[in-house]
Amino acid sequence: MKVPIGWLREFVDLPVDSQAIADRLAQIGFPVEDITKRPALSGIVIGRIATLERHPNADRLLVASVDVGDGRRLNIATAARNVAVDQTIAVATIGAQLPSITIERRKMRGFESEGMMISADELALPAEWFEDGILQLNGDAHLGEDVVQWLQLCDDVLDVEITANRPDAMSVFGLARELSAAYDTPLRSPAGMEPVAPGGTDPQGVRVTLKSKDCTRFVAQRFSDVRIGTSPLWMRVRLALAGQRPINNIVDISNYVMLEVGQPLHFYDADKITGRHLIARDAQEREPLTTLDGAHYELKPRDLVIADEAGAQGLAGLKGGQKTEVTESTSAIILEAANFNGARVRRMSAALGLRTEASARHEKGLAPILTDFGATRAATLLAAEGATVHPALIFGASIEPLPPIRFPIGEVKRLLGFELEGEKIDAPLEDLGFGVTSKARDRLDVTPPLWRRDVTCAADIVEEIARMTGYDNVPAELPALAPRDISSAEYFVERTASRALQALGYHEIVSYSLHGARVLEKYATAGLTSLPLAEVRNPLSEDQRYLRRTLEPGFLEHFARFREPMKIFEIGHVFDPSGPVDEHAMAGFAFTAAAIDEPPWSDTHFLRLKGDAEAVIAELAGRRPQAQAMQLNGFHPGKTAALLIDERRVAYIGAIDPRLASAYDIDLEVYAGGIELENLPARVAPRFVAPSRFPTTQRDLAFIVPLEVTAAALETDIATAAGPLCKHVHVFDEYRGLQAGPDRKSLAARLTLGRDDGTMTDSQADEVVERVLSALHQKFGATIRR
Amino acid sequence: MSDLGQRLKQMQARFEDALAAAQDPKSVDAVRVAFLGRNGEVTKVRRAIGSLAANERPSAGRVINEAVARMEASLDATLRKREGKAFEAALEQSIDVTFPAQHPNVGSLHPIRRVMDDIASYFERHGFAIVLGPEAEPDYYNFDALNIPPDHPAREGFDSFYLSDDMLLRPHTSPMQIRTLEAFAPPVAVIVPGKCYRRDAVDARHSFMFHQVEGLLVGEAIHFGHLKGMLIGMCRELFGVDTDVRFRPSYFPFTEPSAEVDARCPVCQGSGGTCRMCGGAGWIELGGSGMVHPNVLRNLKYDPDVYSGWAFGFGLERIALRRYDIDDIRRFFENDPQFLEQLA
Numbered sequence A: 001m002k003v004p005i006g007w008l009r010e011f012v013d014l015p016v017d018s019q020a021i022a023d024r025l026a027q028i029g030f031p032v033e034d035i036t037k038r039p040a041l042s043g044i045v046i047g048r049i050a051t052l053e054r055h056p057n058a059d060r061l062l063v064a065s066v067d068v069g070d071g072r073r074l075n076i077a078t079a080a081r082n083v084a085v086d087q088t089i090a091v092a093t094i095g096a097q098l099p100s101i102t103i104e105r106r107k108m109r110g111f112e113s114e115g116m117m118i119s120a121d122e123l124a125l126p127a128e129w130f131e132d133g134i135l136q137l138n139g140d141a142h143l144g145e146d147v148v149q150w151l152q153l154c155d156d157v158l159d160v161e162i163t164a165n166r167p168d169a170m171s172v173f174g175l176a177r178e179l180s181a182a183y184d185t186p187l188r189s190p191a192g193m194e195p196v197a198p199g200g201t202d203p204q205g206v207r208v209t210l211k212s213k214d215c216t217r218f219v220a221q222r223f224s225d226v227r228i229g230t231s232p233l234w235m236r237v238r239l240a241l242a243g244q245r246p247i248n249n250i251v252d253i254s255n256y257v258m259l260e261v262g263q264p265l266h267f268y269d270a271d272k273i274t275g276r277h278l279i280a281r282d283a284q285e286r287e288p289l290t291t292l293d294g295a296h297y298e299l300k301p302r303d304l305v306i307a308d309e310a311g312a313q314g315l316a317g318l319k320g321g322q323k324t325e326v327t328e329s330t331s332a333i334i335l336e337a338a339n340f341n342g343a344r345v346r347r348m349s350a351a352l353g354l355r356t357e358a359s360a361r362h363e364k365g366l367a368p369i370l371t372d373f374g375a376t377r378a379a380t381l382l383a384a385e386g387a388t389v390h391p392a393l394i395f396g397a398s399i400e401p402l403p404p405i406r407f408p409i410g411e412v413k414r415l416l417g418f419e420l421e422g423e424k425i426d427a428p429l430e431d432l433g434f435g436v437t438s439k440a441r442d443r444l445d446v447t448p449p450l451w452r453r454d455v456t457c458a459a460d461i462v463e464e465i466a467r468m469t470g471y472d473n474v475p476a477e478l479p480a481l482a483p484r485d486i487s488s489a490e491y492f493v494e495r496t497a498s499r500a501l502q503a504l505g506y507h508e509i510v511s512y513s514l515h516g517a518r519v520l521e522k523y524a525t526a527g528l529t530s531l532p533l534a535e536v537r538n539p540l541s542e543d544q545r546y547l548r549r550t551l552e553p554g555f556l557e558h559f560a561r562f563r564e565p566m567k568i569f570e571i572g573h574v575f576d577p578s579g580p581v582d583e584h585a586m587a588g589f590a591f592t593a594a595a596i597d598e599p600p601w602s603d604t605h606f607l608r609l610k611g612d613a614e615a616v617i618a619e620l621a622g623r624r625p626q627a628q629a630m631q632l633n634g635f636h637p638g639k640t641a642a643l644l645i646d647e648r649r650v651a652y653i654g655a656i657d658p659r660l661a662s663a664y665d666i667d668l669e670v671y672a673g674g675i676e677l678e679n680l681p682a683r684v685a686p687r688f689v690a691p692s693r694f695p696t697t698q699r700d701l702a703f704i705v706p707l708e709v710t711a712a713a714l715e716t717d718i719a720t721a722a723g724p725l726c727k728h729v730h731v732f733d734e735y736r737g738l739q740a741g742p743d744r745k746s747l748a749a750r751l752t753l754g755r756d757d758g759t760m761t762d763s764q765a766d767e768v769v770e771r772v773l774s775a776l777h778q779k780f781g782a783t784i785r786r
Numbered sequence B: 001m002s003d004l005g006q007r008l009k010q011m012q013a014r015f016e017d018a019l020a021a022a023q024d025p026k027s028v029d030a031v032r033v034a035f036l037g038r039n040g041e042v043t044k045v046r047r048a049i050g051s052l053a054a055n056e057r058p059s060a061g062r063v064i065n066e067a068v069a070r071m072e073a074s075l076d077a078t079l080r081k082r083e084g085k086a087f088e089a090a091l092e093q094s095i096d097v098t099f100p101a102q103h104p105n106v107g108s109l110h111p112i113r114r115v116m117d118d119i120a121s122y123f124e125r126h127g128f129a130i131v132l133g134p135e136a137e138p139d140y141y142n143f144d145a146l147n148i149p150p151d152h153p154a155r156e157g158f159d160s161f162y163l164s165d166d167m168l169l170r171p172h173t174s175p176m177q178i179r180t181l182e183a184f185a186p187p188v189a190v191i192v193p194g195k196c197y198r199r200d201a202v203d204a205r206h207s208f209m210f211h212q213v214e215g216l217l218v219g220e221a222i223h224f225g226h227l228k229g230m231l232i233g234m235c236r237e238l239f240g241v242d243t244d245v246r247f248r249p250s251y252f253p254f255t256e257p258s259a260e261v262d263a264r265c266p267v268c269q270g271s272g273g274t275c276r277m278c279g280g281a282g283w284i285e286l287g288g289s290g291m292v293h294p295n296v297l298r299n300l301k302y303d304p305d306v307y308s309g310w311a312f313g314f315g316l317e318r319i320a321l322r323r324y325d326i327d328d329i330r331r332f333f334e335n336d337p338q339f340l341e342q343l344a
């Protein structure tokens, strides 16, 4: 909210330095986002045009004699068109400081001008919001008075951020109240602002019926003898500094009061209200309304309207209607100062896509007392404009004091950690308008002021005391903790996985969990169907529609974009579309590599990938998984494996389907794997087996076996057949082709044999090999390749 | 006997010649094998003992053993001499130690993880557990249980991605406050790092996906001073031991009193101006914090008159941007290899 400091000064004495004020506001919870610096201005006084003549030597120039008080007259030449005798205007005298120039004596076509008449531009006000030419003071000022001081033109403007719980501070006076408490200086109220006296009557006024519980209080007041015109300059300047464009005296007063007091107002042309009856009610289905800005709405019962007997005349708390609009010809007006349910206004505002200064205040839930403050303040300003003021009428709930809050003084120590008592507690609360009564030695009853409905419990009161005392003054200390033992295992699994992958040469990436249809298109291009995905209902853009189901699309995007061979990994959640979403933590890793010229039954890159996966899993689980061929969407049908521990899948690895890689325009081979972190068993400590003191002996054997016999199966069978003398079996080569025969292949394995109680002899080793050969021959018809 | 003595003498002469000819340790060893090995010359001489008379055998054995001992001593001495020469040559070599290193193929960790792990380590050291939670959460955990009922104006600040009427991608890590307190009665001390999502337009400072770290401490006699103490310690660990930390009153429905936390800019030391690091503010906004609202404790059936606690939620990108002097938040998600390698 833009807050001219000059306006604040009307209610509270403040330091000169704008930054000091901004800092103080931040300390009490109102951060200042920006300070608009005003230029240095001086030497501008109020004058009256006494005489006006044509310049002797120039048709386009006029020469005025301007009375600046104390019998002083200044002769001033001007090219402006909107000047006339008897106008009150602002004059920059010789030596005056304006935003871009200093006024000096100068000759205009042989005539010596003793100053300059001022337009909005020269006061650094938005020229398009003010009259063309010379600024008109509308006669409301003393001749000779300093204009800069009078209009507080050199006071900066603060842009203050106000939190959602403080609609009471969404006004100049509300912030002035906070500052008066913060600086411990007196607060002056706006002229005329007070509670409305109940029991007022006005035979020619409107009757108001509140048919919806969402309008709780409605102050209506009639003003007659209204003359629509330009507002006084001081008001227009304040509105302009606050960022509000001046329109006419009635619109300006409603804006001025809203900015000053915080209560949005609406004025109706009294003669256009059908039946002199206003009704706050739900709109009818498809009820039409044209608002002040000319927009047409077809309303719904969800919308709260203020209607007369002919139909809806305005959207409650949002915008007035065109039919009852105040115009040039209006002579009597009805003021509306109403209190609405904030949630209702917010829902309407969202549904209609309409947000106004008024709704921004209403939707936060205003205090009902503000209706009174707004009405009485407006009445004072309208009276000054010459309107006849009739009694204000109150409809709806009366103003009830807020219930007192029990406040044990010990709460300060319990929640802030340090002791405060007596004056240190009472004074800041009382400065903010709270009523404080001592109920016992250690307990207060604290009654919030009518406008502080956000304060409802002891903790709220502690915050009031803390922010006035200053958060900086709360002593910092470290807690002495003995908290419950809560497992950090999930986090450490991710941390360990990240370190293991890093050590293996992988670089960590973080990609977006949301993606667009592009992924689906890539799968389609590759001739693959993609699995169903969880969807976001309200993405901001189409590339945020889907939740990733796996990490591979992120890897593929990365490889497509950065074309160098690289090893990357990502740890994050993936999402399945069930009920509506089921998420899992994954550690994915991938690399690209140039294809190696090798026989079709072998893939060295796959074995590298498998080695990396086994290393990471061993680090996480303390043991190595078993591999099993599997099919996986997006992966090569013959080069993909599930990795199992205790029969449970803990990871998958494989070559990316070359068609998919090609759909991403990646011309390298892509390999990827994913560790399903939630499926990993807890890490077990491996058990140490003391190595034998005796030498081992090795035998390399090449078996001809059927194609479907896997290396893992062969190793297991060899180990089983060989018995305890076989320390290790390791398949190290595979060959398919003529020498192996059709439907058969050769697998070469190295057996490491040894005894724990002595050196193994050749004949003992031969015995073991014979046993293995005969067992494998029986099982697979395996023969030895010579 | 003299026959044996003769053979011994001749063998020793051949041994001396062979040893003199051995110019390197390997040749010396070959001499050892030729003479003292299993099938060496000494063994052959020993076999000749068998042809001697029984009473001559012991003295012959002694003579041979003495000869062997001399040969071994002489072998060792020669070996040491030859090795010494080898070292001499080795020691004469000299290299340029400033030559560029051959780097191993190590990977890198994402800067967000580095910041996350550093914060986690700090809190772990102080007795906090580190827990993780789901990213898709129902309204209840995101809002209702956190004292943000439907129609609460604060919901506006959380423009969220919805997956169903009730399920959304969490806009903050605070749902884990509720999940933790549901699972464990106070005293609890946890921090929760993780991804969050908001429907923010993406620019240099905003991302629709980002990371937060949540902190929660609830127990008896936990107060705002403890919040200050822990967070000041954290900032000093992240930004340097002299870092000033500022707490400003603010508003969050789930804390009361509430505070924004700023750390003094480590580059301009708070003077602001044209400082790029803090955008001229002099301070770096870390995020929100405060004492857990009594309604939140009440929602979880804990008596707010007995238990008190605090919570905070900081943006990790915001911290990482400052810590590594990164100009644009989007770089964290572009994963340019040069970016990753530089910050490794």
Ligand SMILES: [Zn+2]
Pocket (backbone or CB within 6 Å): B265, B266, B267, B268, B269, B270, B271, B272, B275, B276, B277, B278, B279, B280, B281, B282, B283
């Ligand atoms: Zn800075």
